[in-house]
Amino acid sequence: MIRPEGLYTDEVVYRLFTNGLNARPWKVSELLSSPETEDPRTEVAWKFASRGYYAEQAGLVTAAALAAETDDLAYRFDMATAASDEARHADAFLRFAQHLGGDAEECFEMLEPLDEALTSLPYPGKVLAHTVLEGFAADEFHLFTEYFKGHPAARIYEHVRHDENRHVAMGVSHLARACRDPEFSAALREHGDAWLERIREHADVTALSAMFSELTGKDPADFERWFTARHRQRMASARVVIEGR
Template sequence: MTLLRPDELDEDELTYRIFRVTRDRSPWRIEDVLREGRFSDDPVRAERAWRVASRGYYAEQAGLVAAATLAVETEDAPLRFSLALATADEARHADAFYQYAKAVGGEPEQCREVLQPLDDGLASLPYMGRALVHTLLEGLAADEFILLSQVFAGDPLGRLYHHVRRDEIRHIAIGLNFLARATRTPEGRDAWAAHAQEWHDIGIGLTGLEEVGVALAAHTNRDPADVQAWFLRRHRARLTAAGIEIDIQEGR
């Protein structure tokens, strides 16, 4: 691993501002969150909460590994610093979902194999592709947490999703800012033009968006196609706002 000089750390005002926001964030504690609501007396609802929290434990751990790997491999100083803080966030998230799962239903469900393909898929991509897919996954997770915080409103899990989502929004900004800067360089522009669509489609496949849409539709009494389209609209809006151009089609 190359140790980076500080020359470019605060060269870009927006990039450094995003880093400072992550650096100076107000922390939250899972112990406090567990006291903020009332666990459900409905065994079906409690089991559902335990299962999604178990999945959250493994998903956040995958995010931790992705952020840490990207931090180690980059020669972009502000990105490395920002991703180091994001890695710590992901560790706190994973532990929080673990603590919630134990409180509501015992040890987390063994669902590692469900998320292992995501980890493997990320590892197979080149750096810019991994950065894109990691940012895509963080964005879709943040959107999913909007719906899950509604599904579990009044339960500590609903409040937990609120806190985790606030962290994920900062992570999305880190990724989008890097991609916007990287695609302005000659090398990055060429790589993006040649491979961005391929990387993006791989990322959409790794999200299991269709299955996620079906599950959330069942929880929220909505049509699965409408839920999936909602995710894609929000994803498209984030990329467009960052000045990142890519073809995103509903049903892709």
């Protein structure tokens, strides 16, 4: 249990929590509609909705673990709302995959290592990994929203992206506060590079950029620069210092 001192002293920090708490819940049942019969994007939507079901579960477990492990009350409350969001996302992706294809793609073994990697990290590594991965997910979902424009998948990705952006803001805010603690800051400086390498095994920006290049016909280098620039902006906002970076 954490004493309440400090919860209300930073208006911006508290507002992040209340934004999550009071966010208007969306219902996947209101978003399920059938795409045009011959829309070639439907198979892509089914595949990535299936994978999203497992990936969002990994995010849920990590958010719940962070809520339990943190000694920052605002972040505990933040991660509780994030865990609830991730459950909604996992359910939405599963139901959408079933709506499109009758069943979800069997990709458990592909995404199980992500869950194992996240749960094995120490607390500072979990915070870093969760924030970084939520950021990449939000950016990925932005691109999917554009790619699926006019397809039912776009509406789901737009709602999920909105939630993920809020989780990123929560993580960046907490990292900025936590980095004032010498022990937390030292752990990031010493081990952050290794943690980021582990994260990159599951958020391969080069592979992600190549995938969007294949879907859109655009230069993969442009996507990679965009993903990398967005990631660096988030880390700069959090004032994260990692040796060698």
